[in-house]
Amino acid sequence: MGLSVWQDIYIGGYYAFRTLVPLPHHRTPWARNNAYWAILPFIPLVFMAYLVRRRDTFVMRLLLLPATICLLVHAAHGFYWPDPLVETRNWAQSCMCAYLISKALECALTPNGRLKIGETKLPPIGGEKDTHTPSSPTTKHRASNPTIYPPAVNDAFELLFACRGYGWDFGQDVHVPQEFRPLERSAFLRATWMTIVKNFILMDFLESCVKLIPEASHPFGGSIFLPLPPVQRYVVSTTLHIMSGTAIITGFEIVYGVSTLIGVGLLHQSPLLWPPPVESPFSSDSLTVFWAKRWHQFLRRMFVVYGGYPAFWLGSWISEEIAKVLMVFGVFTASGLFHEFSTYTPGRGLDMRTTWFFVWQAVAVLGERVWYKVTGRKVQGWIGLIWVYFSIMVLGQPCINAWYRRGFGSSIVIPTSVSPIRNLLWPILRRVHPIFEILP
Numbered sequence: 001m002g003l004s005v006w007q008d009i010y011i012g013g014y015y016a017f018r019t020l021v022p023l024p025h026h027r028t029p030w031a032r033n034n035a036y037w038a039i040l041p042f043i044p045l046v047f048m049a050y051l052v053r054r055r056d057t058f059v060m061r062l063l064l065l066p067a068t069i070c071l072l073v074h075a076a077h078g079f080y081w082p083d084p085l086v087e088t089r090n091w092a093q094s095c096m097c098a099y100l101i102s103k104a105l106e107c108a109l110t111p112n113g114r115l116k117i118g119e120t121k122l123p124p125i126g127g128e129k130d131t132h133t134p135s136s137p138t139t140k141h142r143a144s145n146p147t148i149y150p151p152a153v154n155d156a157f158e159l160l161f162a163c164r165g166y167g168w169d170f171g172q173d174v175h176v177p178q179e180f181r182p183l184e185r186s187a188f189l190r191a192t193w194m195t196i197v198k199n200f201i202l203m204d205f206l207e208s209c210v211k212l213i214p215e216a217s218h219p220f221g222g223s224i225f226l227p228l229p230p231v232q233r234y235v236v237s238t239t240l241h242i243m244s245g246t247a248i249i250t251g252f253e254i255v256y257g258v259s260t261l262i263g264v265g266l267l268h269q270s271p272l273l274w275p276p277p278v279e280s281p282f283s284s285d286s287l288t289v290f291w292a293k294r295w296h297q298f299l300r301r302m303f304v305v306y307g308g309y310p311a312f313w314l315g316s317w318i319s320e321e322i323a324k325v326l327m328v329f330g331v332f333t334a335s336g337l338f339h340e341f342s343t344y345t346p347g348r349g350l351d352m353r354t355t356w357f358f359v360w361q362a363v364a365v366l367g368e369r370v371w372y373k374v375t376g377r378k379v380q381g382w383i384g385l386i387w388v389y390f391s392i393m394v395l396g397q398p399c400i401n402a403w404y405r406r407g408f409g410s411s412i413v414i415p416t417s418v419s420p421i422r423n424l425l426w427p428i429l430r431r432v433h434p435i436f437e438i439l440p
Contacts, residue, residue, distance in 0.1 A: 054123060072097050207413055304331055
């Protein structure tokens with residue numbers, strides 16, 4: 001008896017999916033002979049970014065979308081770093097894949113193309129920007145010397161990596177953190193470099209300290225909840241949770257700082273396009289302020305594309321108010337799924353507590369809105385500060401622990417060969433007092 005049509009479709013679809021996303025034990029280790037896969041997906045992606053800045057290209061972008069997504073998915077999930085001590089590289093490539101797919105979707109599904117602030121129309125294919133089009137306010141501090149790249153290439157890369165959308169039509173409502181660096185180009189670059197150095201040392205210290213706790217940094221899965229009496233256990237877990245959150249912020253600062261040096265130093269972009277990544281997140285006195293202003297907004301647009309727009313569309317069939325509520329849930333659910341499925345690459349299963357943490361954040365943010373409508377008072381002050389710390393520092397611990405169980409506590413972010421803490425501070429402390437002899 002032959003297979004039915006639906007069975008044929010299912011089997012064919014399964015094999016097609018597993019061609020792009022092999023099972024963990026079927027993936028290929030990264031090597032020199034397959035390194036081209038790290039670059040190959042950018043060819044159609046950059047071309048799409050170019051087309052979205054040209055009018056009458058909607059159909060072309062739609063046709064490019066399937067191939068672009070397939071190349072990105074296979075590059076991220078068909079290859080891996082086999083060393084468990086560099087697990088963060090697998091995580092990083094999954095995160096980058098999800099981000100670039102969201103950019104591909106946005107490029108393909110924006111019928112009229114993408115405009116910068118001040119623009120009213122796009123040039124045709126092969127044409128350049130109309131010289132009479134008003135310039136964006138962000139060009140005020142742009143360097144006068146041109147780059148070696150054609151304007152179209154600059155535009156394409158600027159769009160792809162405009163995470164927060166400053167200077168673009170889709171980023172007009174995004175909060176801009178207060179700038180602490182001078183806007184003069186040379187001074188701005190020096191201040192950025194110093195920020196990178198300070199965050200590098202802090203990240204190295206935090207990572208080195210976590211590696212001193214074997215139960216948390218086991219290469220095949222640890223935990224922030226050590227086998228201790230309850231009080232000591234939660235003191236340690238809270239400390240590790242805070243250290244991990246701080247390490248995440250410093251990691252963003254380092255990567256963003258290097259990107260800033262490239263954007264402003266090499267591509268001669270305006271410093272106004274590169275404000276600080278965060279704005280004193282630990283001083284937030286409400287979750288609304290924390291997520292909408294104080295925490296980084298790099299992935300905000302991605303979550304809106306993946307969850308916000310679809311949820312709003314579904315809710316709009318009922319009412320606009322329901323659509324807005326569902327949009328909040330959609331954004332946070334997309335965030336939770338992103339943070340969870342980006343850990344699939346190590347091949348150690350899924351732990352949906354990460355997703356539930358972010359869904360709870362949607363409930364809490366909407367709860368703050370209800371509180372304001374009922375009482376007429378916003379969540380703020382010292383009560384709001386305690387509320388934020390409880391939601392992030394206490395309820396967020398299972399989320400961090402889920403990552404530690406996948407072996408992220410053991411992953412080496414800063415190699416030992418360039419670690420000032422492990423090469424300088426630890427040897428000095430071992431000479432100072434015998435108590436420090438346990439240091440590696």
